[in-house]
Amino acid sequence: MARPTIKSISKRTGYSVGTVSNALRGAKSVKPETRDEIQRVAVELGYRVNLDALKLRTNKSYRIAVLVGVSTDAPDEWEGVEFTRILAGISSAITRTRYELSVFSVANSDDAMATLDRIVGGGLADGVIFTATLKNDPRIAYLQDKGFPFVSYGMSDSTRPHAFVDFDSQTAAFDATVRLIRLGHRRISLVNPPEDLIYADQRRQGYENALATARISTDPALIVSGPTTARTGKRAFQTLMQLDDKPSACICANEAMTLGVLSAAAETGVRVGPDFTVISTDDLQLSRYFVPPPTTYYVPIEETSRLLGEFMLKCLDGADPSETQKKIRATLIERQPDIPAPQQALTT
Structure with missing residues (x-):
């Protein structure tokens, strides 16, 4: 068979x-649609370009960098498990x-900044994707100042528009809180990510807005923040159970935290469902196997990561930021019946 040309x-x-x-040289x-069609046909025919020569002609690396956070505080914890699925989605795109x-x-913000400096300064990639946006995120400011293409998994408070994909955390927290209020809960706790994260603030705003709408005052003692691990969830539940006026329900920021809450409840004899209601957000569909499986707000991570x-690719083509911004709303998955809030406060 003749070699494709x-x-x-x-x-x-x-x-x-x-x-x-x-x-073929980009x-x-x-x-873009013509380029995509031609490149697709080239792949189908088995056409192979001399990539080394192409890199020299275009002064591009043809690499996309993805920053992956690695926790050094709790290496044995379930944290960052979603990164394999995020990478799979980006790869499919x-x-x-x-x-x-x-x-x-x-490992941390300083490490991320040093890595970005190597990537940008050394031409190691043509664009960068990263997650977990921070308040006044230095990564975003640095890349914007350098004019370097990037997409963040998470919105930011930057005054300059940029490409992002995000889960609508504020709406999910609002809806979850409203759901619990309608069941008669008035003491609702929020187990939240670290406060320097943008989406932690978004969740808190949604939670507080729902309480304010129902004319329920926010009690800071019911908000517990920490790394998104099962350990944080377990410690949060233990802390909440020490309050004189205990909560009857909680909203967890992710499945790992939810697992910790369920574990602590089982150890203390609190029945999740009849005694205490748990709702999880940022669901990866793993919580269907928890005992009991909690009601969750499902995030289609395959869709969000593919969009990243x-x-x-659009950013690398010079697309306007307005074409590369997307907030995705979570889908409610009801795994527990709507049991009204218990009339008596927990005594554990």
Whole structure:
């Protein structure tokens, strides 16, 4: 079988040899949809470009960097399990392009900044994807100042627009709180991520807005923050049970925290359902196996992570930020019956 050439791709697609050549080298003069079609056909025919030569001509690395946070505080904890699925989604978005992923593990903010400096300064990638946006996030400010393409998994408080994909944390927390209020709960706790994260603030706002709408005052003692681990959830429940006026329900920021709450409740003889109601957000569908399985707000992580890759490609093509911003609303999954709040406060 003859080796595929630019001419054979031109014959298959109907585009001129010049258009095919420009599309295969990623020229911006070719419409994105045309470029995608030509590159797809090239892959189908088994066409292989001399990538080393292409890199020299275009001064590009054809790599997309993904920063992955690695916890050093609790290496034995369930934290960051979703990263494998995020990487899979990004990979699926770029699979028919020349781009490859480069994963960089970072332990903290200083480590992330040093890594970004190496990536940008050393030409190690053409764009960056990262998660867990912070208040006054230095990564965002740095990349914007450098004019370097990036997509964040999470909104930011930057005054300059940028590409992002986000789960609508504020709405999920609001809806979860309203759901519990309608069941008669008045002492509702929030087990939240670290307060320097943007989405922690969003969840708190949604929670407090729902309480205010129902004319219920916010009790700071019912809000417990910490790393998104099962250990945090367990400690949060233990702390909440020490209050004189105990909560009858809680909203957990993710499944790991929920698992910790369920474990602590079982150890202290509190029956989740009849005695205490738990709702989880940021669901990855693993909580269906918990005992008892909690009601959750499901996040389609495959969709969100695929969009990260798609938006990254658009950013590399020079797309306007308005074309690369998306908030995704969670889907309620009812795994527990709507049991009204207990009339008596917990005495554990």
